[in-house]
Amino acid sequence: QLQLQESGPGLVRPSETLSVICTVSNGSISGGSDYWAWIRQPPGKGLEWIGSSYYTGSSYWNPPLKSRVIMSVDTSNNQFSMRLTSVTAADTAMYYCARVVKGVTGHFDRWGPGILVTVSS
Amino acid sequence: SHGLTQPPSVSVSPGQTASISCSGERLGDRYVSWYQQRPGQSPVLVIYHDSRRPPGIPDRISGSNSGNTATLTVSGTQSMDEADYYCQAWDSSTVVFGGGTKLTVL
Numbered sequence: 001q002l003q004l005q006e007s008g009p010g011l012v013r014p015s016e017t018l019s020v021i022c023t024v025s026n027g028s029i030s031g032g033s034d035y036w037a038w039i040r041q042p043p044g045k046g047l048e049w050i051g052s053s054y055y056t057g058s059s060y061w062n063p064p065l066k067s068r069v070i071m072s073v074d075t076s077n078n079q080f081s082m083r084l085t086s087v088t089a090a091d092t093a094m095y096y097c098a099r100v101v102k103g104v105t106g107h108f109d110r111w112g113p114g115i116l117v118t119v120s121s
Numbered sequence: 122s123h124g125l126t127q128p129p130s131v132s133v134s135p136g137q138t139a140s141i142s143c144s145g146e147r148l149g150d151r152y153v154s155w156y157q158q159r160p161g162q163s164p165v166l167v168i169y170h171d172s173r174r175p176p177g178i179p180d181r182i183s184g185s186n187s188g189n190t191a192t193l194t195v196s197g198t199q200s201m202d203e204a205d206y207y208c209q210a211w212d213s214s215t216v217v218f219g220g221g222t223k224l225t226v227l
Contacts, residue, residue, distance in 0.1 A: 049216035107154040
């Protein structure tokens with residue numbers, strides 16, 4: 001079955017850019033109606049949607065984060081990525097990638113294990 | 122976008138039925154999904170389209186959605202059901218999650 005795996009630095013300095021890549025296996029990131037999403041969870045807190053992208057590049061963002069988020073899809077490597085600029089300690093969180101089925105308004109049926117990113121000097 | 126409100130915690134005795142609510146303006150007009158997150162694990166989809174279960178989710182877990190409230194029901198609660206549960210919906214071109222409910226099996 002389809003699997004997702006996040007990767008990237010676990011430590012980012014304040015004011016710098018956080019970058020996470022999600023590698024999709026046992027399935028294609030291209031075609032169909034699926035979108036590919038990023039969700040984060042600060043330690044001890046709830047889930048926060050960051051944004052979702054289609055393989056063509058069409059994207060939706062959470063408005064409070066939109067000005068700092070850059071999302072892209074790499075169909076040749078079956079990966080999608082997220083960059084968050086000008087990070088602060090408030091951006092410390094577990095970052096998850098997930099598949100959104102049946103269009104951008106669909107549900108998240110597959111999640112990666114997550115990657116903990118800490119923002120600290 | 123409109124937020125989704127969940128109770129912070131719900132407690133239930135083993136074998137009993139637990140109900141977790143999720144409230145939002147005209148929530149019944151939108152599809153609601155529910156996710157179970159056990160400690161140290163990623164969220165798992167347990168209900169989508171208000172009441173549908175993905176493969177592998179026991180029929181002890183059910184969902185409903187009407188008016189301004191969606192409800193997740195766990196029947197015959199077991200210790201393995203102890204987890205955080207999050208509702209989720211799409212609203213005004215954004216994804217919205219509820220704040221989460223910690224289900225404790227006493």
